[in-house]
Amino acid sequence: MTQLLIIGGSDAGISAALRAREVEPSVDVTVVVADAFPNYSICGLPFYVSGEVSDWRGLAHRTVNEIESKGIRLLLNHTATAIDPAKKNVEVVDKSGQKQNLLYDHLVIATGASPVRPQIVGLDLPGVYLLHTMEDSFRVHQHVNETNPKTATIIGAGYIGLEMADAFRHRGMQVTLIVRSEVLRSTVDASMARVVEDELHRHDVEVIKQVDVESIRRDGSRVMVSGSNGFRKSADLVLMALGVRPSSGLAARAGILTGARGAIRVNREMATNLRDIYAAGDCVETWHRVARQNTYLPLGTTAHKQGRIAGENAVGGHRPFAGSLGTQVVKVFDLAVARTGLREDEAQAAGFTPFSHEIKVWDHKAYYPGAHELLIRVTGDRRNGRLLGAQMVGHWQAEVAKRIDVFATALFHAMNVEELNDLDLSYTPPVSSPWDPVQMSAQDWVNAKERNIG
Amino acid sequence: MTQLLIIGGSDAGISAALRAREVEPSVDVTVVVADAFPNYSICGLPFYVSGEVSDWRGLAHRTVNEIESKGIRLLLNHTATAIDPAKKNVEVVDKSGQKQNLLYDHLVIATGASPVRPQIVGLDLPGVYLLHTMEDSFRVHQHVNETNPKTATIIGAGYIGLEMADAFRHRGMQVTLIVRSEVLRSTVDASMARVVEDELHRHDVEVIKQVDVESIRRDGSRVMVSGSNGFRKSADLVLMALGVRPSSGLAARAGILTGARGAIRVNREMATNLRDIYAAGDCVETWHRVARQNTYLPLGTTAHKQGRIAGENAVGGHRPFAGSLGTQVVKVFDLAVARTGLREDEAQAAGFTPFSHEIKVWDHKAYYPGAHELLIRVTGDRRNGRLLGAQMVGHWQAEVAKRIDVFATALFHAMNVEELNDLDLSYTPPVSSPWDPVQMSAQDWVNAKERNIG
Numbered sequence: 001m002t003q004l005l006i007i008g009g010s011d012a013g014i015s016a017a018l019r020a021r022e023v024e025p026s027v028d029v030t031v032v033v034a035d036a037f038p039n040y041s042i043c044g045l046p047f048y049v050s051g052e053v054s055d056w057r058g059l060a061h062r063t064v065n066e067i068e069s070k071g072i073r074l075l076l077n078h079t080a081t082a083i084d085p086a087k088k089n090v091e092v093v094d095k096s097g098q099k100q101n102l103l104y105d106h107l108v109i110a111t112g113a114s115p116v117r118p119q120i121v122g123l124d125l126p127g128v129y130l131l132h133t134m135e136d137s138f139r140v141h142q143h144v145n146e147t148n149p150k151t152a153t154i155i156g157a158g159y160i161g162l163e164m165a166d167a168f169r170h171r172g173m174q175v176t177l178i179v180r181s182e183v184l185r186s187t188v189d190a191s192m193a194r195v196v197e198d199e200l201h202r203h204d205v206e207v208i209k210q211v212d213v214e215s216i217r218r219d220g221s222r223v224m225v226s227g228s229n230g231f232r233k234s235a236d237l238v239l240m241a242l243g244v245r246p247s248s249g250l251a252a253r254a255g256i257l258t259g260a261r262g263a264i265r266v267n268r269e270m271a272t273n274l275r276d277i278y279a280a281g282d283c284v285e286t287w288h289r290v291a292r293q294n295t296y297l298p299l300g301t302t303a304h305k306q307g308r309i310a311g312e313n314a315v316g317g318h319r320p321f322a323g324s325l326g327t328q329v330v331k332v333f334d335l336a337v338a339r340t341g342l343r344e345d346e347a348q349a350a351g352f353t354p355f356s357h358e359i360k361v362w363d364h365k366a367y368y369p370g371a372h373e374l375l376i377r378v379t380g381d382r383r384n385g386r387l388l389g390a391q392m393v394g395h396w397q398a399e400v401a402k403r404i405d406v407f408a409t410a411l412f413h414a415m416n417v418e419e420l421n422d423l424d425l426s427y428t429p430p431v432s433s434p435w436d437p438v439q440m441s442a443q444d445w446v447n448a449k450e451r452n453i454g
Numbered sequence: 455m456t457q458l459l460i461i462g463g464s465d466a467g468i469s470a471a472l473r474a475r476e477v478e479p480s481v482d483v484t485v486v487v488a489d490a491f492p493n494y495s496i497c498g499l500p501f502y503v504s505g506e507v508s509d510w511r512g513l514a515h516r517t518v519n520e521i522e523s524k525g526i527r528l529l530l531n532h533t534a535t536a537i538d539p540a541k542k543n544v545e546v547v548d549k550s551g552q553k554q555n556l557l558y559d560h561l562v563i564a565t566g567a568s569p570v571r572p573q574i575v576g577l578d579l580p581g582v583y584l585l586h587t588m589e590d591s592f593r594v595h596q597h598v599n600e601t602n603p604k605t606a607t608i609i610g611a612g613y614i615g616l617e618m619a620d621a622f623r624h625r626g627m628q629v630t631l632i633v634r635s636e637v638l639r640s641t642v643d644a645s646m647a648r649v650v651e652d653e654l655h656r657h658d659v660e661v662i663k664q665v666d667v668e669s670i671r672r673d674g675s676r677v678m679v680s681g682s683n684g685f686r687k688s689a690d691l692v693l694m695a696l697g698v699r700p701s702s703g704l705a706a707r708a709g710i711l712t713g714a715r716g717a718i719r720v721n722r723e724m725a726t727n728l729r730d731i732y733a734a735g736d737c738v739e740t741w742h743r744v745a746r747q748n749t750y751l752p753l754g755t756t757a758h759k760q761g762r763i764a765g766e767n768a769v770g771g772h773r774p775f776a777g778s779l780g781t782q783v784v785k786v787f788d789l790a791v792a793r794t795g796l797r798e799d800e801a802q803a804a805g806f807t808p809f810s811h812e813i814k815v816w817d818h819k820a821y822y823p824g825a826h827e828l829l830i831r832v833t834g835d836r837r838n839g840r841l842l843g844a845q846m847v848g849h850w851q852a853e854v855a856k857r858i859d860v861f862a863t864a865l866f867h868a869m870n871v872e873e874l875n876d877l878d879l880s881y882t883p884p885v886s887s888p889w890d891p892v893q894m895s896a897q898d899w900v901n902a903k904e905r906n907i908g
Contacts, residue, residue: 011888022901044883047822058821061888159882289878301881304888308875322876329880338880367512368501399884402856408878409863421762422776424743424862426783426792427755428613429498431855434465434515434758447476 001028004314005090006103007080007250008110009033010042011300012281014062015307016108016314017072024315030073030102032080032092037134038067043300045137046160049144050167054132056141071443075102080091083107083254085274096298098265106276106314109264110249110307113244113282113298122216127223128238131160140239144171149236152176153225155213157184159330161241162196165205167335176206176233178213178225187328188377189343191358195375195393199335244298256378259285261296268320270310278314280306289323290341290411291350291386297324327408329401340408341389344379355382358449363398365429372398376441380417382449387417390441399431406438417442455482458768459544459556461534461704462564463487465754466735468516469761470562471526478769484527484556486534486546491588492521497754499591500614510588510595529556537561537708539728560730560738560768563705563718564761567698567736567752574720576670582675582692585614594693598625603690606630607679609667611638613784615652615695619659620787623692626857630660630687632667632679633760641782642831642845643797647896649829649847650791660689698752700737707765713739715750722774724764732768734760743777744795744842745804745864751778781862783855790854794862795843798833809836811902815891817852819883826852830895834871836903841871844895853885860892871896 004020006013017029031038037060044059053059067074075092076078078100082091090102097444116131122317141350143149151174154161161177168175177200183190184197184207188412198209211227216238218224224234246263257273259265266272268287272279281303285294302324309321330339347354356379362371374394380387390407394400410420420442427434435443458474460467461487471483485492491514498513507513521528532554536545544556560663569584571577583594583726597603605628608615622629630889631654637644638651638661638864654661665681670692672678678688700717702710711727713719716732720726721742726733735757739748754837756778763773783792801808819825828848833842861875874896881888889897 041819041821041883041888043592043881044819044821047883052823053821158808252742278719288851299881301878301889305875305878322873323878325878327878327880329882329885331882331884336612336882336885340880365498367495367498367507369506396884397851399853399856401880401882402853402860405879405890406863408880409860409867412877413863413867419776421759423859423866424755424759424777424781424794425859426777426781426794426855426862427497427753428783428785428790428855429495429501430785430850431783431790433497434497434754436859 001026002315003103003105004029004108005104005106006031006088006110008112009074010110010112010281010308011061011303012112012307013108013110014039014067015304016110016280016311017067019068019308019311019353020285020315021070021072023312023317025071027315029071032075032078032090032102034077034079034181035134036076038064038074038076040134042132042348046167048137049131049140049164049172052170056137080250083250085254085277088276090153096384107278108310108314109272109277109279109283110281111247111283112248114247115240115244116242117240118213118242120213120215123224123240125216125218126218128240130240131345132244143237147236151235152237152239152241153178153235155225156241156243158241158243162330162332162372164239164241164295165200166203166331169205170339174195176208176235178208178211178227180212182210182309188337188339188393189356192337192375192377192391192393196332196335196337199333213221218223227422235372244282246296246298248283251279251283260294263296269313269318270306270321271313278310278312287321287323289325291346293350297326299324299328301327305406322412325408325411327404329404331396334395336396336398337393338390338400338404339389340404341387341411342379343389343391345381347388352388353382354379354388355449355452357445358443359441361440362433363394363437365432365433368429373399374400374437376437378417378441378445380445380449385446386417387411387415387416387420396405403436403438417445455480456769457557457559458483459560460485460562460564461544462566462735463492463528464564464566464735465493465515465757466566466761466764467562467564468493468521469758470564470734470765471521472524473762473765474769475524475526477766477771480524481769483525484529486529486532486544486556488531488533489588490530490532492518492528494588496586499585500617500621502591503585503594503618504624506624510591522684534704537704539708539731542730561732562764562768563726563731563733564735564736565701565704565737568701569694569698571694572667572696572698574667574669576853577694579670579672579677582670582689582694584694585618586698597691601690603627605689606691606693607632607687608693608695609679610695610697612695612697613824616786618655618693618695618782620657623657623659624872630662630689632662632665632681634666635663636664638663642791642793642847643810646791646829646831646845646847650786652790653787653789673805678803681741698736700750700752700811702737705733705737705778714748717749717750723767723772724775725767726758732764734764741775741777743779745800747804751780753782754780754860755781776866779862779865781858783858788849789847790852791847791852792854792858793843793845794858795841795865797834797845801833801842806842807836808833808842809903809906813895813898815894816887817848817891818885819887822883828852830891832871832895832899834899839870839872839900841865841869841874855891857890860890871899
């Protein structure tokens with residue numbers, strides 16, 4: 001019987017396992033999982049810490065039973081320590097140090113990513129946390145529940161940083177958010193980021209910019225963060241949220257090539273340079289459909305897609321990965337902040353001639369109660385009018401996420417901005433306008449570009 | 455100076471006027487408007503009657519001043535009575551009967567539609583209403599405000615019928631909804647329509663099916679509707695909502711060809727068979743992008759698009775109408791009911807080999823509070839997997855409308871159902887899942903089709 005071995009039991013690994021069994025029911029599938037929590041929703045961790053999700057078991061996309069019922073063997077609490085591509089063998093070790101060798105016919109590497117740890121002292125002090133695994137979230141959750149902290153300092157304003165600011169405020173804590181840059185960029189352009197910063201202020205989050213964190217030290221029962229320009233702040237709890245980097249060491253040691261940001265290099269079929277070895281998810285390079293180049297874009301949605309493709313191809317398929325558009329959304333208090341495609345600076349770097357234009361527009365006919373303002377930023381190519389990206393900020397129940405998805409679907413098909421007006425989108429006064437806000441922003445972009453050139 | 459004359463001041467007419475002035479600022483534009491309310495949101499009338507919109511002026515997409523500030527001349531309270539294509543003359547008459555002749559270089563006909571009036575007695579009795587114009591809505595509004603009716607009978611369950619059931623319940627009235635068919639179809643398939651019917655029941659709307667209305671008579675201070683199978687029901691107020699038919703008489707009398715349902719025949723550039731005469735909106739045939747044939751699909755969104763194109767082409771442009779997908783959404787109490795593309799029966803009629811499959815799925819990760827179930831029905835071609843249409847029912851704040859728009863954008867590009875999995879859609883637990891419900895329904899459709907064939 002053909003042996004498919006998968007290293008990693010998060011989104012990409014489990015997607016690969018499920019898809020392999022779906023297209024090739026005779027294949028024997030084993031997934032090596034580093035902890036006891038396969039297929040958990042990492043994106044859900046902030047909502048567990050906030051208390052909005054009361055039972056952590058709810059964070060499982062699927063239970064162990066559901067996965068095993070698909071004929072998938074889970075090797076929990078095992079870590080892969082070496083791959084021998086010549087012998088088609090993977091060495092794994094359990095928590096007691098017991099080693100085991102697993103032979104494979106086809107291998108999928110889905111080792112994910114690990115949090116960036118800056119080169120400073122104090123990261124391992126009690127009261128200093130990362131949030132990447134279930135274990136991490138148990139630790140933070142326990143700290144919050146047992147010691148009832150009043151204050152938290154968050155370092156970094158990526159998605160985890162922003163969501164955790166929301167989560168700690170939800171717990172009634174005072175929150176300080178520290179970023180290195182001049183603007184709170186998150187992943188959108190400065191003008192949109194200002195709206196996010198306003199939302200943080202509106203919810204009493206203290207935002208401190210242009211601080212390089214230099215050390216973390218105990219300060220009595222608290223933890224003190226020190227940084228550039230004499231910055232000092234003590235809090236009951238510190239959360240590091242500086243993003244992630246690919247966990248590609250295991251692969252690299254086996255002779256697998258890496259590329260952007262050290263991520264595993266794969267072709268469009270998610271195959272590595274070594275025969276019968278595929279890779280997917282946060283540990284690999286991702287083909288960007290608009291930029292037409294490999295990038296590092298670790299996202300759960302992409303991990304699911306790439307895993308599904310790696311699983312299908314590892315058992316004989318030849319499905320190509322269609323590429324990422326970098327589509328993403330985050331909820332920050334009452335706002336949804338969403339984007340797809342390239343920001344202006346990214347478009348420039350990718351060789352386009354970007355022109356960006358922003359409008360404020362109601363999410364639905366203003367005469368119907370509950371209308372919210374959306375800020376929409378469209379980036380297109382000045383030369384040929386091609387859509388390159390869109391960003392949107394607005395109330396999280398104003399269909400921001402799925403409006404960005406209309407842009408994403410348009411981008412997938414390389415549409416021109418002007419062509420968005422040809423789309424037949426749905427309308428009723430409580431949810432939209434006869435021209436959807438997506439189309440109003442497109443019309444405004446075209447007019448602005450013409451004024452700007454002419 | 456070139457004279458562009460436009461007959462009709464609703465969505466299509468005003469869109470044509472605005473676009474003509476936008477692309478050709480030197481053109482002289484006059485719009486003949488039958489009442490004093492140009493560019494009002496007809497789709498908003500139910501929300502005015504319900505009381506959710508307190509001031510009817512709010513229903514204007516644009517005010518008279520805003521329209522005139524674009525250099526557009528509005529001839530209010532004038533009705534066009536004859537077109538002479540040879541002399542390029544339109545005869546108009548005002549409310550006092552005063553005639554006037556208007557010469558044109560280019561003409562856009564945007565005369566809209568009028569409510570279907572069945573061949574029964576009693577339509578003109580006091581207490582019996584249609585809802586199509588501002589005047590209609592003033593009359594219903596006045597009746598409701600001044601006589602405080604307790605009961606209403608609505609005949610027809612199209613969008614106006616459903617929205618008015620909601621509106622009258624919002625006013626605290628007892629509502630009976632009468633339909634001719636065996637199921638409450640509205641515009642979705644029977645299984646989806648059942649969910650709509652449940653929602654009506656949940657809000658205490660009495661739904662009576664399989665009744666052909668035969669007469670309407672006074673019954674003391676009330677109005678009695680009689681129908682087939684001995685049906686009789688008295689109420690304080692009766693609303694007829696049997697849909698619309700194109701107002702194409704004026705055009706037909708001038709020698710302009712008509713087609714489907716008597717609507718004005720236009721080519722893809724919105725030109726009629728007569729030189730320099732364009733037409734757009736609810737009075738014209740609409741090119742269906744999936745069915746590849748002309749249909750009659752009166753929708754505000756389409757009227758805006760067609761008007762914009764007619765306006766551009768009337769002053770020298772050659773932009774084609776990309777076609778309608780029949781995308782639409784209606785809010786019925788707490789539900790949004792949405793569709794795009796072809797239903798199974800329509801797909802069959804258009805020569806496809808449709809296969810439909812339905813799933814129930816959460817709008818976002820169920821662990822995050824406030825998740826709502828969506829019912830999604832996908833119709834695709836059994837032979838080649840091509841997406842043909844989608845229908846969705848779910849809570850109106852569960853991004854139903856813009857999820858249908860993702861399907862609509864995919865349909866616009868003639869995607870396969872399976873290809874929907876390649877779309878890079880946005881995700882965060884409060885608004886979606888790593889595979890958006892759109893993609894889950896696509897995966898399920900593919901699996902169901904394979905099981906069904908194999």
